[in-house]
Amino acid sequence: MRVLIVDDERSIRETLREILEEEGFEVFTEEIGTKVxxxxxxxxxxxxILDLFLPGTSGMEVLKTLHEEGLTQKIAVxxxxxxxxxxxxxxxxxxxxFDFIEKPIKYDxxxxxxxxxxxxLSGQRLDSRALSEFLELPLKKAREEFEKLYILEVLKKFNGDLKKxxxxxxxDISNLYRKINKYGLNHH
Structure with missing residues (x-):
């Protein structure tokens, strides 16, 4: 797999490159937002891997452009x-x-x-087979099953952080907590 690291701090770029190359990734780096x-x-x-604060174009502007062009469906940002x-x-x-990590970066x-x-990226998405399973259910049950899966995925995306x-x-966070209890989801 190929990884592009975009960060204006050389030490971060090089450390991440080293770690990811040891893990078997093909790694490239860039420091300027306008070149992404x-x-x-x-x-x-x-x-x-995209830093938010970059010279030239900010990481958020780059992300917005990627989103508008539909590239966030193909590249995990x-x-x-x-x-x-x-x-x-x-x-x-x-x-x-795909996710948001605060600096200093914890490498694990x-x-x-x-x-x-x-x-x-390997296809662990809601595919047509999973959709057909929903189509076998009455609407209320399908909504509940989808809501349960959606909440699980969002919690996973934010590493269990209920506020985020x-x-x-x-x-409202209390509404989320109620839904977690309703579906018996583990949010830790």
């Missing part, structure tokens, strides 16, 4: 930032980011997210 789209078409990476807020994280996820966390991205998950789903 060009590098993406040139390299065709599977995963993009992992946002990294030392200045992340819940709002920034939610905005990034709504623009198609990054490798876990990359492994999830690898599974996602609720903000992303645009529901």
């Amino acid at each position: 789209l060009e590098r993406l078409s040139e390299l065709e990476p599977d995963i993009l 992992i946002i990294v930032s030392g200045h992340g807020t819940v709002e920034t994280s939610v905005k990034a996820m709504k623009l198609g980011a 966390k990054l490798l876990s997210v990359i492994e999830s991205a690898r599974s996602f 998950a609720a903000a992303f789903m645009e529901i």
Whole structure:
């Protein structure tokens, strides 16, 4: 798998390159936001690790362009930032980011997210077979089953953080907690 790391801090780029190459990834780096789209078409990476604060074009602007062009469906974009807020994280996820990691980066966390991205890219999505299973259910039951799966995936995306998950789903945290209990989901 190919990974493009975009960060203006050389030490972060080189450390991530070293770690990911040891894990068997083909790794490329870039430091300037304005060159990201060009590098993406040139390299065709599977995963993009993107810093939010870059010289030229910001990481959020790059993510927005990728989302508008439908590329976030093909490339797993992992946002990294030392200045992340819940709002920034939610905005990034709504623009198609696969995950959001705060700096300083915990490398075991990054490798876990990359492994999830690898599974996602390998086709672990709601496919037509799964959809046909929903079509066998009455509407109310299908809605409940979908809601349960949706909540599980959002919780997984935010590593069990109820506050971030609720903000992303645009529901009150107490409502999310009620749904978790209703479906007997483990949110830890």
